[in-house]
Amino acid sequence: MKITAIALATALLLFTGTAHAGVRQFQDGFEGSPATKWRAINHAGFDINLGNARTGQNNAWLHTDRALGNPAVDIEVATGTNGPSTCTARVYANALNNRSTEIDRVVVSDSEGHLYTTMHAWLTYGSGYEPITVNNINIQGYKTLRVRYELQDNNRGFDGEWVRLDDFTLQCAY
Numbered sequence: 398m399k400i401t402a403i404a405l406a407t408a409l410l411l412f413t414g415t416a417h418a419g420v421r422q423f424q425d426g427f428e429g430s431p432a433t434k435w436r437a438i439n440h441a442g443f444d445i446n447l448g449n450a451r452t453g454q455n456n457a458w459l460h461t462d463r464a465l466g467n468p469a470v471d472i473e474v475a476t477g478t479n480g481p482s483t484c485t486a487r488v489y490a491n492a493l494n495n496r497s498t499e500i501d502r503v504v505v506s507d508s509e510g511h512l513y514t515t516m517h518a519w520l521t522y523g524s525g526y527e528p529i530t531v532n533n534i535n536i537q538g539y540k541t542l543r544v545r546y547e548l549q550d551n552n553r554g555f556d557g558e559w560v561r562l563d564d565f566t567l568q569c570a571y
């Protein structure tokens with residue numbers, strides 16, 4: 398009897414030590430009025446009802462043009478809890494010509510200026526919308542995370558690189 402009680406207590410301790418309490422999820426597919434939520438930088442913008450979206454009616458686009466600087470879109474999302482969270486950011490990207498092989502930089506930072514991670518993501522022209530996932534963004538407490546998707550011009554020829562984006566999610570487990 399005594400042994401059973403100890404075993405049960407150990408099991409409960411393990412459970413509370415490893416289980417997540419929940420998930421906070423934010424998603425935005427550029428529907429409605431994307432310019433009110435997303436910032437478009439340089440030659441970037443939104444397709445509204447043009448039939449280019451992965452889901453819904455709208456998507457974003459990025460176009461490299463050295464004369465105008467590197468294009469990007471970014472969004473700020475309030476997330477976190479009173480404690481640690483581990484977040485995953487995902488978007489789907491569609492390379493529109495054979496010079497468009499990548500999202501040159503995905504940048505995850507927060508409103509306080511802390512940089513969590515940057516990454517490069519390869520894309521394959523002709524594959525349609527492909528997922529780009531940033532895992533293991535570890536935050537402490539409530540944060541306003543900023544996620545930016547940026548193209549850089551690699552001088553690959555006339556009309557540069559074109560990429561569309563859709564279906565952004567930010568999921569934080571706590």
Ligand SMILES: [Ca+2]
Nearest residue numbers: 426452453455
């Ligand atoms: Ca959409």
Ligand SMILES: [Ca+2]
Nearest residue numbers: 501549550551
């Ligand atoms: Ca590039």
